[in-house]
Amino acid sequence: xxxxxxxxxxxxxxxxxxxxxxxxxxxxxxxxxxxxxxxxxxxxxxxxxxxxxxxxxxxxxxxxxxxxxxxxxxxxxxxxxxxxxxxxxxxxxxxxxxxxxxxxxxxxxxxxxxxxxxxxxxxxxxxxxxxxxxxxxxxxxxxxxxxxxxxxxxxxxxxxxxxxxxxxxxxxxxxxxxxxxxxxxxxxxxxxxxxxxxxxxxxxxxxxxxxxxxxxxxxxxxxxxxxxxxxxxxxxxxxxxxxxxxxxxxxxxxxxxxxxxxxxxxxxxxxxxxxxxxxxxxxxxxxxxxxxxxxxxxxxxxxxxxxxxxxxxxxxxxxxxxxxxxxxx
Amino acid sequence: xxxxxxxxxxxxxxxxxxxxxxxxxxxxxxxxxxxxxxxxxxxxxxxxxxxxxxxxxxxxxxxxxxxxxxxxxxxxxxxxxxxxxxxxxxxxxxxxxxxxxxxxxxxxxxxxxxxxxxxxxxxxxxxxxxxxxxxxxxxxxxxxxxxxxxxxxxxxxxxxxxxxxxxxxxxxxxxxxxxxxxxxxxxxxxxxxxxxxxxxxxxxxxxxxxxxxxxxxxxxxxxxxxxxxxxxxxxxxxxxxxxxxxxxxxxxxxxxxxxxxxxxxxxxxxxxxxxxxxxxxxxxxxxxxxxxxxxxxxxxxxxxxxxxxxxxxxxxxxxxxxxxx
Numbered sequence: 023x024x025x026x027x028x029x030x031x032x033x034x035x036x037x038x039x040x041x042x043x044x045x046x047x048x049x050x051x052x053x054x055x056x057x058x059x060x061x062x063x064x065x066x067x068x069x070x071x072x073x074x075x076x077x078x079x080x081x082x083x084x085x086x087x088x089x090x091x092x093x094x095x096x097x098x099x100x101x102x103x104x105x106x107x108x109x110x111x112x113x114x115x116x117x118x119x120x121x122x123x124x125x126x127x128x129x130x131x132x133x134x135x136x137x138x139x140x141x142x143x144x145x146x147x148x149x150x151x152x153x154x155x156x157x158x159x160x161x162x163x164x165x166x167x168x169x170x171x172x173x174x175x176x177x178x179x180x181x182x183x184x185x186x187x188x189x190x191x192x193x194x195x196x197x198x199x200x201x202x203x204x205x206x207x208x209x210x211x212x213x214x215x216x217x218x219x220x221x222x223x224x225x226x227x228x229x230x231x232x233x234x235x236x237x238x239x240x241x242x243x244x245x246x247x248x249x250x251x252x253x254x255x256x257x258x259x260x261x262x263x264x265x266x267x268x269x270x271x272x273x274x275x276x277x278x279x280x281x282x283x284x285x286x287x288x289x290x291x292x293x294x295x296x297x298x299x300x301x302x303x304x305x306x307x308x309x310x311x312x313x314x315x316x317x318x319x320x321x322x323x324x325x326x327x328x329x330x331x332x333x334x335x336x337x338x339x340x341x342x343x344x345x346x347x348x349x350x351x
Numbered sequence: 352x353x354x355x356x357x358x359x360x361x362x363x364x365x366x367x368x369x370x371x372x373x374x375x376x377x378x379x380x381x382x383x384x385x386x387x388x389x390x391x392x393x394x395x396x397x398x399x400x401x402x403x404x405x406x407x408x409x410x411x412x413x414x415x416x417x418x419x420x421x422x423x424x425x426x427x428x429x430x431x432x433x434x435x436x437x438x439x440x441x442x443x444x445x446x447x448x449x450x451x452x453x454x455x456x457x458x459x460x461x462x463x464x465x466x467x468x469x470x471x472x473x474x475x476x477x478x479x480x481x482x483x484x485x486x487x488x489x490x491x492x493x494x495x496x497x498x499x500x501x502x503x504x505x506x507x508x509x510x511x512x513x514x515x516x517x518x519x520x521x522x523x524x525x526x527x528x529x530x531x532x533x534x535x536x537x538x539x540x541x542x543x544x545x546x547x548x549x550x551x552x553x554x555x556x557x558x559x560x561x562x563x564x565x566x567x568x569x570x571x572x573x574x575x576x577x578x579x580x581x582x583x584x585x586x587x588x589x590x591x592x593x594x595x596x597x598x599x600x601x602x603x604x605x606x607x608x609x610x611x612x613x614x615x616x617x618x619x620x621x622x623x624x625x626x627x628x629x630x631x632x633x634x635x636x637x638x639x640x641x642x643x644x645x646x647x648x649x650x651x652x653x654x655x656x657x658x659x660x661x662x663x664x665x666x667x668x669x670x671x672x673x674x675x676x
Contacts, residue, residue: 077537078508185394185626215393215564220608220622227619242537245610249620268616286542287612288567292591295571300546301539303493304507 027335028063030265030343038236039066039089039204044098046081046088050309057308058084059095060260066204071230071237073247073268075283076257079305082240085257086206089238090122091115102204120150123197127209129189133181139166139192140177146199165195168232169225187218191225198229204236205229211246223250244280245287248272256280259308259316262335266342276344276351278321315347323348354421355525355558356382356405361418363397363404370631371415374400376582378418384525387552387559389569389590391605392579395627398562401579402528405560406443407435423525440471444519448531450511454503460487461499464518471522486517490547509540513547520551527552530562545572566606570594578602581628581638584657587665598664598671601639637669645670 031040046059058081066072074082088095091107100107102122110118126132133142143165147158166173169191181189190210197205207226211219227250230237241247247254247268254271256263256279264277275281282301289295303320306312315333318324325348333345363375375397382388392398403409405420407427420427423442427435439445447453455463464486465479474482480499487495490513503511512532519527529548533541549572552559561573569576569590576593578586578601586599597603607621614620625642628634637643640650647670655669 077539187626216566216610217393217564217605217608217623218626219610220620221624223610223620224622243610244538245612245614248612248614248616249610249618252617272612272616283539284612286538288538288541288545288565288570290565290567290570290594290606290609290611292570292594300542302543304509304540 027262027343027345029335029337030262031063031065032067034067036067037065038068038103040099040101041065041085041089042099042101044085044088044100045096046084046093047096054309057260057311059088060311061098062257062260062262064255064262064265066236066238068236069230069234070253071239071251073239073241073251073254074257075241075244075247075254077242077283077305079259079308080257081260081308082242082257083208086124086208086238086240089206090119090124120146120200121202122204122206123200123202125190125193125197125205125207125210128213129186129193129210130181130184132193133189133196135180135182138178138180142181142192143196143199146196150200152200161199165198166192168198168229169195170221171195185218186214187221190214190222194222194225194229198233201233202235204238206238206240208240209242210239212241212243219246226250243287244272244283256283259305259311261316262345263317264342264344264346265335266344270339270342274339274350276338276342276349277346278323278348278350279317281350282320315345353383354381355384355386355423356380356560357419357421358405359419359421361401361404361420362416363400363409364415366413366415367631372630373633374582374630375404376633378584380405380577380584380587382526382558382560385552385556385558386575387561387573389561389563389573389576390579391563391566391569391576393564393605393627395630396579397582398564398579399530400582402530402560402562406445406528407438440467440522440524442524443526443528444522444524445528445530446512446515446519446532448534450508450515450535451503453515454511456503458502459499460501460503460506460514464514464521467518467521482521483517486521487514489520489551490514490517492517507540508536509543512536512540512544516544516547516551520555520557523555524557526558526560528560528562531564532561533568534563534565541568548572565609566602567609567611578605581633582630583638583667584665585639585667588663592662592664596664596673598660598666598673599668600643600645600670600672603672604642604644637667645672 042063044062048056076082089100143162163173171191211222251268254268255265258279263279312319314330315328318328327347333347335343335345338344338349358380361378364371364373390398461483464483468474468479468482484495487498492498492513533544573590576590577584580601586602604623608623628638636651637655640646655667657665657667659665
C-alpha cells in the first residue's frame with residue numbers, strides 16, 4: 023500500500039481543492055530527511071467531508087497543514103478554488119487563508135489563555151475589519167449561540183474556565199468567524215471524552231449543513247469519522263492506501279491496512295470480541311521508508327512484488343480505490 | 352468472596368475556594384484476587400479520585416475522607432503515608448494515562464525499571480538490570496537489550512506505555528491500577544496494549560482496576576464494571592450482564608454516544624446533551640436527571656439509592672430500564 027497514483031481524482035467542476043503530487047520533507051541535518059508526505063494527490067468537492075485516517079506519524083497532520091502552507095510543501099500543487107496557494111505571494115496568501123480555517127486537537131492550549139472568549143472570537147474579525155464594534159459584537163453573539171454556548175454567560179470568561187468540549191466549541195466559533203468555505207479539523211475530538219465526541223461531531227455536521235462547508239477531518243480512529251464523512255482516505259507513511267465512500271470502506275475494505283485499522287477499534291459488546299489479526303509493531307521510521315509498498319513490513323499478504331514495485335491506486339469497485347498489489351476482494 | 356481490595360462507604364471531598372467539592376460519594380466495591388474491574392465514567396465523574404483513594408493516597412490537609420479501604424487484610428485508610436507506600440510495587444502498582452510524563456526524562460529505561468527491583472526486592476544492580484531485560488521482553492519490546500540504554504524521549508507513546516507496564520509488574524503486584532492506560536495512544540497501539548494487559552493478567556494472576564471513559568475498552572477486558580456519575584457508582588454488574596441487560600439510563604446513553612464502526616454511515620450520532628453537574632453543589636434528586644431522557648418529576652426531588660437485582664446487579668435509578676413506569 024502506501025502507493026501513488028491519481029486514479030481517484032475527480033476532474034469535475036465541483037472540485038474546490040485539488041492537491042497534486044504534494045511532497046513535504048523535513049531536513050534533520052546532513053543526509054537525514056523525514057519523508058512526511060510523499061507525492062500525494064487528492065481532491066475535495068464542494069460540500070464534501072473528506073476523512074483522512076492513519077496512525078501517528080503517517081503524515082496526516084503535516085498534510086493538513088501543508089494545504090495552508092504551514093509550512094509550504096517542498097513540491098506539488100495546492101489549488102483552492104482555482105488558485106495555486108503554493109505560488110501566491112505572502113500577502114495574497116494571507117487573505118486566501120481566511121477561506122480555509124483550522125481546528126486543532128488540543129482545544130484548551132489552542133486558545134490564548136489571556137484572552138476572554140469575546141476577544142478570542144473578535145480577533146479575526148478585527149484583523150480583517152469585518153464591521154464596526156457594534157456589528158462585530160452582534161456577530162460574536164450569533165457565532166457563540168450557533169455552537170451551542172450561551173453568549174451572555176461565556177463572553178467575559180477565559181479558556182481555562184471551560185471544559186475541553188466547551189473549548190472545542192469556542193474554537194469552532196472562532197474558525198467560523200470569517201465565513202470560511204473549508205475547515206481542516208485536525209483530530210478535533212481525540213482529546214475529548216467519548217460522550218463529548220458525539221456532541222462535537224454533531225456540531226461540525228450542523229455547521230457543515232448550515233454553511234455549506236467543505237471539511238477535511240483528520241483522525242486516527244475510523245469509528246469517529248464514519249458518521250460525518252462522505253469519503254475516507256486511509257494514509258500510511260506519507261502515502262495513500264485506500265480511498266472510498268464510508269459505506270464501502272467499512273463494509274469491505276480492500277486494503278490490508280484498512281482492515282487492520284478496523285480490527286483495532288474496540289467494540290462495546292463483550293459477546294463480539296474479535297481476537298483476530300491485530301496489527302503488530304509500529305510503523306517504520308519515515309526517515310527510511312521501506313522500498314516498494316511502504317506497508318509491506320507489517321502486512322501478512324506481502325510478496326516479492328511488494329518489495330520491488332510501488333503499488334498504484336486503482337479502482338477495485340465503483341468509487342473504491344486501493345493501492346495494493348494483493349487487495350482483499 | 353475472598354476479597355483483595357474492599358472499599359466500604361468511601362467518601363472523598365476537597366476544600367476548594369468555591370466550597371466543598373464532593374468527588375466520590377458512598378462508594379462500595381469489592382475486588383477479588385485475579386479479578387478485573389472497569390471503572391467507567393466521563394471526565395469529572397470521580398473515577399480517578401476513586402482509584403487514587405483506593406490506593407490509600409489523598410491524605411492532604413484539604414482532603415476529607417471517610418469510609419474504609421482494606422487491601423489484602425491491611426486497612427489503608429488507617430495508615431500513614433509511608434506505611435501505605437510500603438505496599439506499592441509488591442502489593443499494588445499503577446500505570447498512568449500519559450506515559451511520557453510518568454517516566455523520568457533524564458534517566459535511562461534500564462535504571463528506571465531497576466529502581467523498584469533494587470528498592471523493593473533488594474536485588475543487586477547487576478541482577479536488577481538482568482531482570483529488567485526479562486521484563487522488557489515480557490512486555491514484548493523488540494530489541495529489548497538496546498532499550499535498556501535509551502531515554503524516554505527516544506520512544507514512541509506505545510513503547511513508553513510498555514515500559515510503564517514493565518515497571519508496574521516488576522515486583523509481581525497483586526493488583527494493578529490502570530488509569531486510562533490507552534487514552535493517549537492510537538487505536539492500533541491501544542489494541543496492542545490491551546492485549547498485552549490481558550495476557551499478563553492471565554500469566555501472572557494479577558487483579559486489575561481499569562479506569563476509562565470508553566465502554567468499548569471495558570467490554571473485552573474486564574469481569575465487572577462500575578459505572579460512575581457525579582462521584583457515585585450508578586451501576587455495577589458483571590461485564591457481560593451489564594451489556595446484555597443495562598438498568599441505568601446513564602449507562603445506556605453513554606453506550607449510545609460512542610462512535611462505532613457499525614454505525615450507519617452518514618447517520619447522526621446520539622450525543623448525551625448537557626454535561627456533568629457542578630461538583631460543589633450536589634443538590635437534591637438524581638444527579639443524572641437533568642440529562643436523562645426518562646426522567647420524571649420524582650427524579651428531581653428524591654435521590655435514588657442503590658438497588659439490587661437478585662443476581663447482584665446494582666443500579667441507582669428510580670425508574671430503571673426494563674421496568675414499567
